[in-house]
Amino acid sequence: MKVTVCIGSSCHLKGSRQVVESLQKLISENRLEDKVLLSGTFCMQNCQAGVCVSVNDTVHSVSPETVEDFFRREILAKA
Amino acid sequence: MAKIRKFDTKVQYLKYKVLREVARYAWQGTLAENLLNIPEIIIPGKQPTMRCCVYKERAVVSERMKLAMGGDKFNPNVIEVIDIACDECPMGGYEVSAACRGCLAHRCEDVCKRGAITFDEHQKAHIDKSKCVECGQCAKVCPYSAITNNKRPCETACKVKAITMGDHKQAKIDNDKCISCGACVYQCPWGAINDKSFILDVIDMIRLSENNTKYKVYAIVAPSISSQFTYAKMPQVTSGIKELGFYSVIEAALGADMVALSEARELVEKGFLTSSCCPAFVTYVKSQFPDLAPHISHNLSPMAALAKYIKKTDPGSKVVFIGPCTAKKMEFQKDEVSPYVDSVITFEELQALFDSKDLDITTLEGTDLDNASYYGRIFARVGGLSDAVVQSLKEQGIENFDLKAVPCDGIEACKVALLKASKRVLDGNFIEGMACTGGCIGGAGCLTHGEKNKADVDRYGREAMEKTIKDATSVLSMFD
Numbered sequence: 001m002k003v004t005v006c007i008g009s010s011c012h013l014k015g016s017r018q019v020v021e022s023l024q025k026l027i028s029e030n031r032l033e034d035k036v037l038l039s040g041t042f043c044m045q046n047c048q049a050g051v052c053v054s055v056n057d058t059v060h061s062v063s064p065e066t067v068e069d070f071f072r073r074e075i076l077a078k079a
Numbered sequence: 080m081a082k083i084r085k086f087d088t089k090v091q092y093l094k095y096k097v098l099r100e101v102a103r104y105a106w107q108g109t110l111a112e113n114l115l116n117i118p119e120i121i122i123p124g125k126q127p128t129m130r131c132c133v134y135k136e137r138a139v140v141s142e143r144m145k146l147a148m149g150g151d152k153f154n155p156n157v158i159e160v161i162d163i164a165c166d167e168c169p170m171g172g173y174e175v176s177a178a179c180r181g182c183l184a185h186r187c188e189d190v191c192k193r194g195a196i197t198f199d200e201h202q203k204a205h206i207d208k209s210k211c212v213e214c215g216q217c218a219k220v221c222p223y224s225a226i227t228n229n230k231r232p233c234e235t236a237c238k239v240k241a242i243t244m245g246d247h248k249q250a251k252i253d254n255d256k257c258i259s260c261g262a263c264v265y266q267c268p269w270g271a272i273n274d275k276s277f278i279l280d281v282i283d284m285i286r287l288s289e290n291n292t293k294y295k296v297y298a299i300v301a302p303s304i305s306s307q308f309t310y311a312k313m314p315q316v317t318s319g320i321k322e323l324g325f326y327s328v329i330e331a332a333l334g335a336d337m338v339a340l341s342e343a344r345e346l347v348e349k350g351f352l353t354s355s356c357c358p359a360f361v362t363y364v365k366s367q368f369p370d371l372a373p374h375i376s377h378n379l380s381p382m383a384a385l386a387k388y389i390k391k392t393d394p395g396s397k398v399v400f401i402g403p404c405t406a407k408k409m410e411f412q413k414d415e416v417s418p419y420v421d422s423v424i425t426f427e428e429l430q431a432l433f434d435s436k437d438l439d440i441t442t443l444e445g446t447d448l449d450n451a452s453y454y455g456r457i458f459a460r461v462g463g464l465s466d467a468v469v470q471s472l473k474e475q476g477i478e479n480f481d482l483k484a485v486p487c488d489g490i491e492a493c494k495v496a497l498l499k500a501s502k503r504v505l506d507g508n509f510i511e512g513m514a515c516t517g518g519c520i521g522g523a524g525c526l527t528h529g530e531k532n533k534a535d536v537d538r539y540g541r542e543a544m545e546k547t548i549k550d551a552t553s554v555l556s557m558f559d
Contacts, residue, residue, distance in 0.1 A: 007554050008327055009317075009447045013544055017554045024557055040558045041392050042297065043327035047446075 001036050001079050004054045008043035011050035018064035019051045026071045035079045085310065085430060087527050090270035093129075095431050096121050097143040098276060102435035105282045117144055139164045143273065150275030156254045157275045157408040158264060164271035165249040169229040172213045175204045178225035187217035187226065236266035238490035239363060256366065260359035260490070260514040261405030261523025274405040274523065277422045278432060284397050284421065285324035294395050295326040299385055299420075300448070301402035302332040303459035303519040305539030306532035307426045313539070314445025319433050320401070321446060331400065332451030332543075334385030335458040335467065336551045338378050343471035345376055347480045351500070351508045354464055356380050358410035359514035360493055368497045379416065381458060382407060386419035388555060397421045401429050403522025406514065425524025449544050452551035456540040460533045461488035461518035463540075464511045467548065474549045483507040489516045 003023065007016050020040070027036050044052040049061040055074050062070045086092045100117045104110040118137035127133050142161045145151070150159050181202030188196045188204070195210035196217060204226070206217070218226040233250050234242045239258055245251035250263075250272060263272045288296050298320050308316045317328050338356065346352045355361055355376040365372050379387065386398040400407055400423045411420040424432075433440055454470050457463030465484035472480060485507035487493040493512045499505035515521035520532040545551040 007450075008329070009449045012554075013447055013449050017545075017550065020554050020557055038558065039392065040554065042329050042389060045326075 001075065002039070002054075002056055003036055003075060004039050004041050004044075006042070006044045006046075006050060006052040007040045008047070010043075010047035011052055014050045015064040016051045019053065019062055019067050022064065022067040023053075023071060023075075026068065027075075030076055032075070032079050036075060085526050086427075090268065091427060091526070093121075094143060094270060094273065095427055095434075097140060098147045098278060098428055098431035099435045101144060101147040102278050102282060102432055105279055106286070106435060108286070110279075114144070135163075143270075146273045147276045148279055149277060150273075154254075156252065156257055156259060157405060158252060158257060158259050158261065159273060159275060160245075160250050160252060161271050161273060162245075162247070162249045164269055166269045166271065167248040168231045170231045170234065170244060171229045172208070173206055173211060173215060173218055173226055173228050175206060176225050176227050178223050179203045179221075180223055180225070182222070184222070186220040186222070190216045190220045192216075232266045232268055233263040233272055236262040238262065238494075239367070258359040258362040258366075258490070258514060259406040259409045262515070264405060265523040265528075274408060274425070276424070276428055277408065278424055278428050280422045281399050281424055281432075284399065288324070288326075288397070290324070291326040294397060295393055296324065296397045296399065297386075297389050297393075298325040298328045299331045299334070299382055299389075299398060299400045300328060301382075301400070301404070301459065301519060302330065302335070302451070302456040302536060302539065303403045303522065303525065303532075304401070304426065305456070305459070306520050306529075306535040307403075307526050308430070308440070309527070309535070311440045312445055314447060315440045315443045317446040317448040318443040319438055319440035320429070322438055322440075322443065323432055323436065325399070326396075328446070328448055329385065329389065330448060330451045330455070331381050331385055331402070332455035332458060333551060333555075334381030334383070334388075334455070335464075336452050336455035336548045337384045337388070337555065338381050339454060339464070339467035339471045339548055340475065340552060342376050342378050343468045343475060343477065345378065346468065346482070346509055347472070347477055349374070352376050353497075353500075353510040354512055356458065356464060357406070357513050357515075357519075358404070359406035359490075360512035362406070362409070363490060363493065363514065364497060364512070367494075368501055371497060371501055374500075379419075380410065381455070383410070383416045383419050386416075390419055392558075399424065401426070403515075403519050403525040405523050425522075426526050427524050430526055449542075450551065451543055452545040452548050453540040453543045454548050455551060456543055457536060459519045459536045461511070461513050462486040463518065463536070464513075465509065468509060471548055474547055482509060484509045484511055486511040486513075488513045488518050488521070490514050 005020050051062050053060050053062045104113045118140040122136045193210045195207045241253045241256035320328050382400045407423045411423045454467035465486045485496050487496050496510050
C-alpha cells in the first residue's frame with residue numbers, strides 16, 4: 001500500500017508535518033512497516049482540501065486532528 | 080514608463096524588454112517567424128535614444144536577442160561581452176583633463192611621491208605613466224578636480240581581474256579567471272556584458288509538459304526573492320510563477336535548512352571548512368586557492384540539495400531554479416548538479432516571463448509559500464549561513480565545538496579570509512563565502528538592489544511557520 005502525504009507549502013501550513021509524524025507512529029505501532037510505503041510529495045493540486053494524503057492514488061483530506069480516524073479507516077482496515 | 084521602476088537601471092530595463100519579446104513569441108511557438116521583427120518593436124521610429132542611430136541600436140538589440148536565446152554555444156561561460164555594445168571606455172588610469180588651469184600652487188606636484196607630475200610651457204600638468212603608481216593623491220588635492228581616474232566600470236567591478244582589453248579595445252573576459260558572479264553585468268553602463276538566458280529552455284520545458292501531464296515542472300525559488308517584486312505581495316509572486324505553468328513552487332530555503340544541518344556535522348568532523356552554497360565563491364577557491372579546495376564543504380548547494388530531493392519524490396520531473404544569481408547558471412551544468420537541476424533563470428528573467436504573458440501579478444490571489452525555517456531563509460544575506468550553522472550545532476546537541484564563523488561578502492573580503500586561511504593565520508574555523516556584496520541579495524540577477532533588502536529577508540525569515548531547522552526538515556528525513 002502506497003501512502004503519500006503532501007508536504008507542499010499549503011499542506012505544510014495546515015499541519016502535514018504532524019500528519020506525517022502521526023502516520024509514522026501509527027504504522028509502527030501497528031507493525032505495518034512492511035505493508036505500507038509512506039512517502040512525501042510537493043503538491044497534489046488540491047490545496048483547498050489539505051492536508052492531502054493519497055492512498056493508492058485516491059486523495060483524502062486529512063488534518064492533524066483527524067489523522068488517527070483516517071489511519072484506522074483507510075490504512076489499518078485495508079492493509 | 081511605470082515599469083521602469085521595477086529595475087535599478089535602464090540597462091536592465093532594455094535587457095528585460097528583449098527577454099520579454101523573445102519569450103512572448105516563444106510561448107506562442109512563433110519565435111522563428113518573428114525573430115527579425117523584434118529589434119524594430121524595441122527600437123521603433125527613426126530617432127535614436129541611446130546610440131548614434133537607430134540602426135546601431137537595433138543591431139545591439141539583435142545581439143541581446145542572441146543572449147536571450149542562449150548565447151554562444153561554443154563559449155562555456157554564461158557571461159558574455161556584446162562586442163558592438165561595448166563603448167570601449169577609456170582606461171588610462173589617472174589622467175589630467177582639459178580642466179587643468181595651469182595654476183601656481185601645483186599641489187599635484189607636491190603630493191606626488193613618485194615625481195610623476197611634470198608641467199608644459201603653459202604650466203599644465205602631465206602625468207608620466209612610467210612613474211605613476213595610480214595612488215590618486217594628485218586627483219584628491221587638485222582644486223579644480225582636473226585629474227580623473229579613467230577606469231573601466233567593468234574592470235573596477237571585476238574583483239578577480241578577469242576583464243582585460245581585447246584587440247579592438249572592447250572588454251574581453253578571461254574564462255579561466257571569471258567566476259560568473261555577474262558583477263560586470265550589473266556595472267557596465269552600456270549593458271555590454273550580459274548573462275546568457277535559458278528562458279527558451281524553460282518555456283519549452285513547460286510547453287512540452289502539456290500542463291504538467293507528461294511530467295511535472297517544479298520551481299525552486301531563492302529566499303532573496305523576498306527583497307524583490309516589492310510592488311506585489313510574496314504570495315502573488317508565487318501565484319504568478321504557477322500561472323506561468325509551473326506545477327509547484329518550493330523554497331530553496333528548505334534546501335538551505337538541509338544543508339545547514341549537514342554542514343554543521345561536516346565542520347565538526349573536519350575542524351575547518353568553507354561554505355559551498357555560493358557557486359562563484361566555490362569557483363574562486365578552486366581557481367585561486369587550490370590548496371584550500373579540499374576544505375570546501377562537500378554539501379551540495381541548497382538549490383541542488385532540494386532539487387535532488389524533489390527528483391527523489393518525483394522521478395522524471397523537471398526542476399527550474401529561480402534566483403538572483405548568474406553563477407547558478409554555471410553551477411547547474413556541472414556533472415554533480417545537472418541530474419537534479421534542469422535550468423536556472425534570474426528574477427530579471429522571471430519579470431520578463433510574467434510580462435511576456437501580460438500577467439499582472441498584483442491582480443492574482445496569493446498562494447502560500449512556506450516550507451523552510453527562519454534559518455534557511457536568511458541564507459539570502461551575508462551572515463545568515465553562519466547563524467544557521469550555529470543553530471544547527473545547537474539543535475543537534477553538539478556543544479563541545481567552538482564555532483568561529485567568518486562571514487565574508489564580496490570577493491575582496493573572501494580573498495582576505497582565504498589568504499589568511501592559506502597561511503594558517505585565520506581567526507576562525509568556518510568561512511562563509513558570498514561573492515556578491517551583502518550576499519545573494521546583491522546578486523546580478525536581482526531586479527533591484529537596496530539598503531532595505533536585508534531587512535526584507537530578515538522579516539521574511541521571521542514569518543516562517545517553522546522556527547527551527549529540525550522542524551522544517553524533519554518531514555523530509557522521515558521519508559529517507
